[in-house]
Amino acid sequence: MSYQVALGFEDGVTRFITCGPSETVADASYKARINIPLDCRDGACGTCKSLCESGDYDGGDYIDDALTDAEAEAGYCLPCQMVPRSDLVVQIPTTSDVAKTTAAAHPATVTSVERLAEGAFALTVELDDRGALAFLPGQYVNVSVPGTDQVRSYSFSTGPDADHLSFLIKYAAGGAMSEYLAQRCAPGDRLDLTGPMGSFFLRESPRPLLLLAGGTGLAPVLSILESLAVAGSGDRPVHLVYGTSRDTDVVYTDLLDQYTTRLPGMTWDLVVSDPATAFPNTGYVTGLIRPEHLHGGTADIYLCGPPPMVESVRTFLDTEGLEVTHFYYEKFTPATVVGDGAAAAGADVASTTPVETPAVATPAEVAPVAVDNAAAHADPEPAEITTAPDELATAGPVATGPVTAERVSEAAPAVATREAVVIPAAPIAARPVGFRPRIPGLFRAPVTGSRGSTGPQPAIAARPVGFESRVPGVFGPGSSPGPAAEEKTSVIAARPAGYVPRPVTPQPVLSTSVPRTTSTALSLSGGERSETITSSTGVVSGEVHPGITHSDAQFDARMALELGAVELTMGRLDAARLAEFRMLAESANQYIRGDRFLDPARFTAANAQFHEYLFRCTGNEALLQAYRILEVTRVMNSVLPDARWVSEDIVPEHLEIVTAFENGDRDAARYLIRRHTEHAKATMRAALADKSVGAAS
Structure with missing residues (x-):
């Protein structure tokens, strides 16, 4: 053990x-x-x-x-x-x-800063070493505040392939980054970015998506949408519910409408909690979540926003009895004493200030949030303030207006003015008399067709050109596969044909501080679901999946994390790390012969070290902890020590994965990790079945 x-x-x-x-x-x-x-x-x-x-x-x-x-x-x-x-x-x-756990430092130059709304800025930077930074859509970096010793954390609002990187930042009066952006920021300023960080990112999957964003929690959602558009995921059903407190907080509606053209399967809704809103929907995000958005429980949910909103959505899903299979969330946590509240999605956060990590409650224990609207709308004190207004949080009724056709002619480039520096000296003026904002969701996907499709999912990615799987137990060059090496197709999504990821230039990792990360694992609903939670300064991320005894979803969760680690480490491992990776593979393999465990307990420990290795190499503590506390890892520790049979493909695949990294072959590594996951599932199913039979007898 x-x-x-x-x-x-x-x-x-x-x-x-x-x-x-x-x-x-x-x-x-x-x-x-x-x-x-x-x-x-x-x-x-x-x-x-x-x-x-x-x-x-x-x-x-x-x-x-x-x-x-x-x-x-x-x-x-x-x-x-x-x-x-x-x-x-x-x-x-x-x-x-x-300690060798480090994140990489990336010097950057400000190229533009734009005040998008009364409460939000868009900051765009150009990195000195753009090719050295690979991140996953939804992740964040720590950003230094020029002229201070303060650091803030912001999610990327651009996709991983963008040349210039942007952030959506909440304005908080008196905040270090907020006042810098409002008063002093100019193109040419120098910033230091450290990262990437965070375990909230888009997992590779063909399943429908429900995206929920509160305020500047829209930032990581924009990165996710851009990644989907670049990868050509046009037919995948995607629905976004975007909530703000006031009309003057609404940003990027044109950009969201553009995504509905790039992603034909996408629809979106906007809700504003202010009853005086000129937009059609007033209320809260939860009021616009419909059962059809969950696709019978098969949809992946990604939620980012302030803590009350996150907890309200969790409570809503439980109390409404809505089935959720894969649920990922990130919330901004307030700093103690002074601190702007959370950072990762875009609020100005004191990420260097110690954070009082909130007690974790299961969804059933979270009560609806009572909101004092007067307090939420009060002028902030001239100090580092707390998170976004709480009125985004509670589940309440939504008044919906009719959808008109006038918005069809109003689509315009979303970021055409980004190169200009636009910093109003005073808050944005009130809405003009008679102003009628455009209704969101410009192009609706057809009612029938791909959105309601329940047909078979795409098969596993084809073997990369020139790749030959080795016969189990034979590792020399030129080995050819036998009949037993051929695998059946699975339902794992493949990267679309013709998609080429951004090239990455290997760079040395500079030693920097890494935010302290803690982790928690919970068992929900009598073990039918499990939740993993990782907490860093200013940020809490979590994910909920079915329990391992009910679904293979835990193995898919591990695979999704591993595919993310591939993107962050491919081409970045030096000779010493590659040698250690191979050593770990051989260490695990020594406890298997053919399709039999020689020592299942020692294999379990060595195999855990092998799978953990890439996460350690990312320098991303939150990602590492998210892997470590997956339910599947604990179950393997309890089940496999009594197992005897193992898929004979496990041994060669360990070494083939290492070889893919040695060759810098991203596609081969991704293919092998998917294939290896299917064989790990088969091994675990057999072990669970044997354990069940043994218990019955």
Whole structure:
């Protein structure tokens, strides 16, 4: 069985590692590229002597000169010898700068800043090393505020292939970034971006999409829509519900209408909570969620907004009994004392200020949010303020008006003025008398057709040209596949034919600080659903999936994360990291012979290290934690140790995945990860079936 070990360093930074059965803390730290003080590895020198604050472990063999009996009684230990028997917290006598978990720094130049509305700016930058930054649609970066020591976190509002990168930023009076944008920002200013970060991003899937955005939570949704449009996902059913507090907060309606032409399967609605709105829909986001948007529970839901809105949507889905299979969310969390509230989607956030992580409640425990509209509309104090107004949060009635045809002639380029610097000296004027804003959702998809299709999904991607799967157990060049190596097609979506991702130039990773990340796993509805939550400064991300005993969705969730890790690491692993990747593959493979486990418990631990490796190489702590707390990983730890049969494709696929990275072959790596997931599912199903039969007997 594997255990989680928290390594606490003298400067207050904590890093998490996973220790497999019979694995020492020092060995697991090395695999995680964390260099704790170490000289002998034999329990003879005492260099690695540390204090274990909690947990149970086997202290191993050592001499008295390295660790006395009195020290051992006081809780001191030697990580080079200790083997965990439970989760541990170990204090390491050095600072965190020895840890290798880093995010990359990217210098950038401001190219334009535009005040889109009374409460929102668009900031566009050009990176010095654009080819070195690969990110996933929905992720964010930390951005330095010029002239201050402050850092804020913002989601990209442009797609991963854009040459210039943009951010949608909420204006908060007195906020460090807000006042910089309003008063001082000009083209040519220099910024530092650190990232990418976050586990909220678009997973690869053919399933319908329901996108929910509150205020500047629209930013990551725009990145998702652009990614879908570039990839040619035009027939995929997509519905967006975009909510704001006031008419003057509404932005990018023209751009959203353009996406309905680029994505024929897309529709969208706008709702404004202010009862005096001139738009057709007044109320809250939840009032526009219809059962047909969920496609019988098969739709993937992506939700980004302030905490009250996120919790309200979660409550609404539960209380309405709406079936949800894959649910991803990100909410902006308020900082303590002073702090603008959340950052990742675009609010001006004090991401360097410690955050009081909110207690996590299951959806059934979250009560509707009571809103004081007068307070929400009050003028903000001249200090770092909290998150977006809470009136976006509650589920309430929606008044809908008729859809007219006048908007058809009003489509215009959404960002034509981005090159100009537009910074009004005063707040945007009130709506002119008689002003009638255009009704959103310019082009509606047909009522029938692809939106309601329940036909078969696209088959697994074709094998890349020139790729030859090796016969199990044969790893030499030129091996040819036998009949057993041919796989059946599955329902995993493939990258559209002809789509070419943005080329990436390998660059060294610069050492920078990484926000502290914590993780939580919950079991919901009696184990029928599981939720994983990752929290970083200013940002909380989570995802909900069916429990592993009810669905293969957990394996698909792991695969989706791995495909994301491929995009962030392909072409960026140096020779040493590639060698370590191959070593981990061979370490896992030694416990399998043909289609039989030799030692299932040790394979489970080694296999977990192999699959975790790419996440560690991303330098994205939130992504790493999202992988570590997937329900499927824990179930594998409990089920596979008793298993005997294993798909014979597992062994060659481990090595073939490494080879794809050595060759810089992105398409082969993606194909192999999809294929490997199907064989892992088959292995797990067999193990679960055996376990069920054993329990019955």
